[in-house]
Amino acid sequence: MDELLLSKVRLAVVAELLAAEWVTFSDLQKSASTTNGNLGGHLGKLVAADYVQEEKRFVGRRPQTRYRLTGSGRAALLRHVAALQELVDSGGEAS
Amino acid sequence: MDSSQARDHLESVATILRTADRSLNVQPWIFVIWGLFGATVNALQQARQSGVAVAGDSTIQLPLLLAAIAATVVVSLRSAGRETLIDRHAGVVFSVVFGVLLIANFSAQHRVVPYEGMALFWSFGLAMALLIVGIEASRPLVLGGIALVAASVAACLVPEWFSGLLAAGWLAGLVAPGLALARRRFDGRAAAQ
Numbered sequence: 001m002d003e004l005l006l007s008k009v010r011l012a013v014v015a016e017l018l019a020a021e022w023v024t025f026s027d028l029q030k031s032a033s034t035t036n037g038n039l040g041g042h043l044g045k046l047v048a049a050d051y052v053q054e055e056k057r058f059v060g061r062r063p064q065t066r067y068r069l070t071g072s073g074r075a076a077l078l079r080h081v082a083a084l085q086e087l088v089d090s091g092g093e094a095s
Numbered sequence: 096m097d098s099s100q101a102r103d104h105l106e107s108v109a110t111i112l113r114t115a116d117r118s119l120n121v122q123p124w125i126f127v128i129w130g131l132f133g134a135t136v137n138a139l140q141q142a143r144q145s146g147v148a149v150a151g152d153s154t155i156q157l158p159l160l161l162a163a164i165a166a167t168v169v170v171s172l173r174s175a176g177r178e179t180l181i182d183r184h185a186g187v188v189f190s191v192v193f194g195v196l197l198i199a200n201f202s203a204q205h206r207v208v209p210y211e212g213m214a215l216f217w218s219f220g221l222a223m224a225l226l227i228v229g230i231e232a233s234r235p236l237v238l239g240g241i242a243l244v245a246a247s248v249a250a251c252l253v254p255e256w257f258s259g260l261l262a263a264g265w266l267a268g269l270v271a272p273g274l275a276l277a278r279r280r281f282d283g284r285a286a287a288q
Contacts, residue, residue, distance in 0.1 A: 008103075015108045021178040023178075090098070091098045
């Protein structure tokens, strides 16, 4: 099981990014229903692990940060979901 | 983590994937720009065929093409931050269709394909792109694709108004859906504020 994806917020972020190409910080905040600071911390960890790519840019004059899932992030999510499914099927407990 | 927590996490992932955003966020003004470009080129050709004194293809088309490309670059820089998989797919479909038709235009027109043939390649080709992307994600684009096919067929049936009907097809096929998508986006923003 992937330690980084044991957090429900990080798991939700990665799942949201799996279903899209690029998602802005504000859109992620809406879907994750969490605060700016909390989401920023979780995203920082995902970016540091190279699960998520961050892009800062300007749209007109407004700064915008958006994210997308990397290949290793996608692979990690698939492995993690498989491990969760295995745990559910076995009805046991994992560390 | 126990199995009930694992089930809870799996359900949240399944919910997110089930409700995945399949919306089209491509800049609608790109459709308007290229629709106006195609309509203008065809309208000028119709004017020429009707005996109106209009400058030749190369003196008008190249500046128009460059202006359309410049306008596309400008509006693309103002694109929405959210980019769904449908947006990526739409980008690939339109780029491939536009690119291939452009190559065909430069290599075939006036050598092996007459003006009318090339004009039909463009309208039927873009209609296919509109229908492919529209069926997946956007009713205005489906209606635009149907309108462009209908106008192209009508143009073949009424040769004396060939270019005029194609011009109408470009307006109905690209400009109208572009304006509809722009209005939808504007309404969405207004509702969010």
